[in-house]
Structures are given as C-alpha cells and as structure tokens.
Amino acid sequence: MLTRNSADLIVVGAGVVGAACAYYAARSGLRVTVLDRISVAGGTTGAGEGNLLVSDKEPGPELELALLSTRMWRELAEELPQGIEYEPKGGLVVASDEAGLATLKDFASRQRTAGVTAEEVPADRLHDLEPHLASGLAGGLHYAQDAQVMPALAAAHLLRAGGDRIRLRLGEEVTGLLVGASGEIRGVRTAAGELHAPYVVNAAGTWGGDLARDVGGGLPVRPRRGFVLVTEPLPRVVRHKVYAADYVADVASGSAELQSSAVVEGTPAGPVLIGATRERVGFDRTLSVEALRRLATQATALFPVLADVRAVRTYMGFRPYLPDHLPAIGPDSRVPGLLHACGHEGAGIGLAPATGLIVARSVTGREPPLDIAPFRPDRFASAA
Structure with missing residues (x-):
C-alpha cells in the first residue's frame, strides 16, 4: 500500500x-x-x-530521439489541458558564403535520409521567409519540423x-x-x-x-554555461528560429573555451531571444561581458534591424554535458x-x-x- x-x-x-x-x-x-x-x-x-x-542534429541516435520527440510535442500541444505556447515556427539556417552553403547542403542531404524535412532556400528567397534578414547571404535551409515551447x-x-x-x-x-x-x-x-x-x-x-x-x-x-540576451518587446521582426551555420559545429564541439553562434528568434510576447554561447567553466555564474558582446554582434550581423533595439535583460544557465x-x-x-x-x-x-x-x-x-x-x-x- x-x-x-x-x-x-x-x-x-x-x-x-x-x-x-x-x-x-x-x-x-x-x-x-x-x-x-x-x-x-x-x-x-x-x-x-x-x-x-531537429535541424542541428547529425543522423544517428540523437536525431532519432529528436524526431520521435517532435511528433510527441505536437501531440502534447493538443492533449494538455492548458497551453504550453507550442509554436511550430520552423527553423532557418543560413550561410554567409558558398563554402558554408555547400556544407549545409551536404548536412541536410544526410539528414533527409533519416526523415528530416529540409528545403533549400536560395539567396533571392531568404527575404520571403525573413524580411529583416541581412543582405548578401549565400542561402540557407528551411527546417519545417523545428518548433518552440515555453x-x-x-x-x-x-x-x-x-x-x-x-x-x-x-x-x-x-x-x-x-x-x-x-x-x-x-x-x-x-x-x-x-x-x-x-x-x-x-x-x-x-x-x-x-x-x-x-x-x-x-x-x-559537467556543466556547460550559456547566456541568452532578451530584447524589448517588438513587432514580429523574426518569424522563424534563425541561426548561422556554425551553430551546428558549436553544438557538436567538446571544447571548453567560449563559443558563440547567433540563434535569433521572436516570441509570441514580443521580445527577441538571442543565444547561444557555450563554455565549460564549472558552476561559475559570473556575467561574461565578452559572451554578451559576441551575441549582440552576431545577432545584428544577421538582423541589422536589431542594432537600434534595446537588450533589457540577460539570463544564463548550465547545460548538462556528457563527453x-x-x-x-x-x-x-x-x-x-x-x-x-x-x-x-x-x-x-x-x-x-x-x-x-x-x-x-x-x-x-x-x-x-x-x-x-x-x-x-x-x-x-x-x-x-
């Protein structure tokens, strides 16, 4: 009993x-x-x-787990009696040059064989998806399965x-x-x-x-520290989860040094969230000005419109890292x-x-x- x-x-x-x-x-x-x-x-x-x-995961066990979870999150969004702010916004991964785009295309080709939906977006169509995105990018990949919850x-x-x-x-x-x-x-x-x-x-x-x-x-x-910048509330200037191609490499890296690659996304409430940094510094909660500077610089390179927007706060957390x-x-x-x-x-x-x-x-x-x-x-x- x-x-x-x-x-x-x-x-x-x-x-x-x-x-x-x-x-x-x-x-x-x-x-x-x-x-x-x-x-x-x-x-x-x-x-x-x-x-x-799913967009940042190599074919293999973690991607299989992510694809299953993606389906389950959609079911949970319908089953749970109260909202979890589930937003199937999709992801857009962009490359600044042709070499980076070729790497993205190869990565996406391997993901497709595992069940990922990845659509190539030529440079002249990027602004159809994200009107405020910087000009001069080589192209990108759109991942319809990427989503977000609160x-x-x-x-x-x-x-x-x-x-x-x-x-x-x-x-x-x-x-x-x-x-x-x-x-x-x-x-x-x-x-x-x-x-x-x-x-x-x-x-x-x-x-x-x-x-x-x-x-x-x-x-x-082991803890892997990361910071996020939060802007003042804005009209929906960022429609998808947008990040640069080097984010995938940072996720897969085991380096203890500070790594940063912009991940920019709007929220239903208005603020734009800007991540992501990674570094292994134990449980040190000290604010890293260098990490925040990198995030701001990389985010405004992707979305110049953010250069005149105020960052109203920042927060940090520790990712549970296994080797x-x-x-x-x-x-x-x-x-x-x-x-x-x-x-x-x-x-x-x-x-x-x-x-x-x-x-x-x-x-x-x-x-x-x-x-x-x-x-x-x-x-x-x-x-x-």
Missing part, C-alpha cells in the same frame, strides 16, 4: 525532463513522487529558450496533467539513495526523511552526475532500480517526451519506442 512516504517511482528533478518522466509514468498507471531542491523548472529548464530542434510552462503542465498520480515535493533536496542488501534501489533520503520506492529516476540535469555516485551509478556530467554528446537514458545495469534521464546538454527540452516515454516503458517492462542502447548509462562506467 502506498503511503505519504512511498511511491512506485521517485523522480529526482522537476525540470521538463523529470516532468515528462513523471507524466508518462503516471499515464502508465504508476504513482510517482517528484522531488526538486528548488522549484518546478528552477534549474536548466527555466534558463532555456524552449528549442525543439519550457517552464511545459514542465508545469506535464506535472499537472498527471493528476493525483503525481505527488510534487519542492524545496526538498535528495541527499542520498537508499539501497537494499543486494544493492537494489529502495528509495531516497532527504533532509525531511526517507521516501521509499523500488525505482528512482535521476533527472537532476547538470547536478545529476553525483546523485548516484555513492552507490556506483555516477555519470561524468559523447548523448544523454544517459534508461536503466542503470550497475544499480538495480536506478534509471537515468539526464545529460541532454542543450537539447533536453526538445528530447523530453521521448525520454519520459523510454523511462516509463522501462519501469513497466514494455518495449522501448526505439533502440536505447546508445543511451545506456553504464557506457561511462570507467569514467564516472
């Missing part, structure tokens, strides 16, 4: 990935307790732009949609995992006491690397009853539904929706 301190499944982390795990587990009939040391979407999710991208709303509504099968406990930090005599999961320990469940999901994002280390289920998750750029999803063979759903880096919002479905099916013994071997958590056993 379930009590206040027991459940079928405990999810550690109330970001969008943890919320998706809880939602699909609840839909499968499980009773779920979700814990977070801060609040719903209080970590990486709350600092995200809400990107749902990430904090999405997390909150997923948790709410689970109804009374989801019990939410905020401001409660998990200080350790409870294990039985054979090393199997028995629950978690918090400052408020013990909570019991036969399964625990590590959805703690950037802070998920150490959660299970003491019981042999650690992961080499091979793939998340850890599913059961951990080292610790029976432990599952992971973290390490998505900057793609966690986009990949959340498929991640949640994989976790729910793993717990209930059902077939996963795709091959999860590339995401197995124990692939890092020697490095954790």
Whole structure:
C-alpha cells in the first residue's frame, strides 16, 4: 500500500525532463513522487529558450530521439489541458558564403535520409521567409519540423496533467539513495526523511552526475554555461528560429573555451531571444561581458534591424554535458532500480517526451519506442 512516504517511482528533478518522466509514468498507471531542491523548472529548464530542434542534429541516435520527440510535442500541444505556447515556427539556417552553403547542403542531404524535412532556400528567397534578414547571404535551409515551447510552462503542465498520480515535493533536496542488501534501489533520503520506492529516476540535469555516485551509478556530467540576451518587446521582426551555420559545429564541439553562434528568434510576447554561447567553466555564474558582446554582434550581423533595439535583460544557465554528446537514458545495469534521464546538454527540452516515454516503458517492462542502447548509462562506467 502506498503511503505519504512511498511511491512506485521517485523522480529526482522537476525540470521538463523529470516532468515528462513523471507524466508518462503516471499515464502508465504508476504513482510517482517528484522531488526538486528548488522549484518546478528552477534549474536548466527555466534558463532555456524552449528549442525543439531537429535541424542541428547529425543522423544517428540523437536525431532519432529528436524526431520521435517532435511528433510527441505536437501531440502534447493538443492533449494538455492548458497551453504550453507550442509554436511550430520552423527553423532557418543560413550561410554567409558558398563554402558554408555547400556544407549545409551536404548536412541536410544526410539528414533527409533519416526523415528530416529540409528545403533549400536560395539567396533571392531568404527575404520571403525573413524580411529583416541581412543582405548578401549565400542561402540557407528551411527546417519545417523545428518548433518552440515555453519550457517552464511545459514542465508545469506535464506535472499537472498527471493528476493525483503525481505527488510534487519542492524545496526538498535528495541527499542520498537508499539501497537494499543486494544493492537494489529502495528509495531516497532527504533532509525531511526517507521516501521509499523500488525505482528512482535521476533527472537532476547538470547536478545529476553525483546523485548516484555513492552507490556506483555516477555519470561524468559537467556543466556547460550559456547566456541568452532578451530584447524589448517588438513587432514580429523574426518569424522563424534563425541561426548561422556554425551553430551546428558549436553544438557538436567538446571544447571548453567560449563559443558563440547567433540563434535569433521572436516570441509570441514580443521580445527577441538571442543565444547561444557555450563554455565549460564549472558552476561559475559570473556575467561574461565578452559572451554578451559576441551575441549582440552576431545577432545584428544577421538582423541589422536589431542594432537600434534595446537588450533589457540577460539570463544564463548550465547545460548538462556528457563527453559523447548523448544523454544517459534508461536503466542503470550497475544499480538495480536506478534509471537515468539526464545529460541532454542543450537539447533536453526538445528530447523530453521521448525520454519520459523510454523511462516509463522501462519501469513497466514494455518495449522501448526505439533502440536505447546508445543511451545506456553504464557506457561511462570507467569514467564516472
């Protein structure tokens, strides 16, 4: 019998990935307790732009996960009782010269074989899609499957949609995992006491690397800091999610140095969001003037109209980075009853539904929706 301190499944982390795990587990009939040391979407999710991208992913396991999640986000936009500001705006990736355009075309050709819709846009048609885009660009690719949600709303509504099968406990930090005599999961320990469940999901994002280390289920998750600039509210001067071709290379890079490549998009409320930077500096929250300068310079190079627009605020967050750029999803063979759903880096919002479905099916013994071997958590056993 379930009590206040027991459940079928405990999810550690109330970001969008943890919320998706809880939602699909609840839909499968499980009773779920979700814990977070801060609040719903209080970590990486709350600092995200809400990107749902296929355009930046190489053919392979992550793209398969993204394509599944893209379909699932469309379904969720219709199923959830309240809005998540889902906007199927599409993405536009542009190249400044012919060499860059050739690289984009080759990349898109390989993506198409995996199910991505990518349409070449010649230079003389770019302004049909984005009237305020800079002149002189060589061309681009339009990705109709790219979309956006408001990430904090999405997390909150997923948790709410689970109804009374989801019990939410905020401001409660998990200080350790409870294990039985054979090393199997028995629950978690918090400052408020013990909570019991036969399964625990590590959805703690950037802070998920150490959660299970003491019981042999650690992961080499590292924070990768990023900044976003927010402009004053504007008429819809940017219609799509627009970024330069070098953004794809930055996403795939493992460099610890500061990298920046403009990603510019309008929002339903009016402000334009400008990202994205990446750097591995630990959990340093110091404002980087250089990062913001680069973002502003690159954004106005793409959209000169933004040169006279005020940036009213900036915010930053930490992406949960794993060395091979793939998340850890599913059961951990080292610790029976432990599952992971973290390490998505900057793609966690986009990949959340498929991640949640994989976790729910793993717990209930059902077939996963795709091959999860590339995401197995124990692939890092020697490095954790």
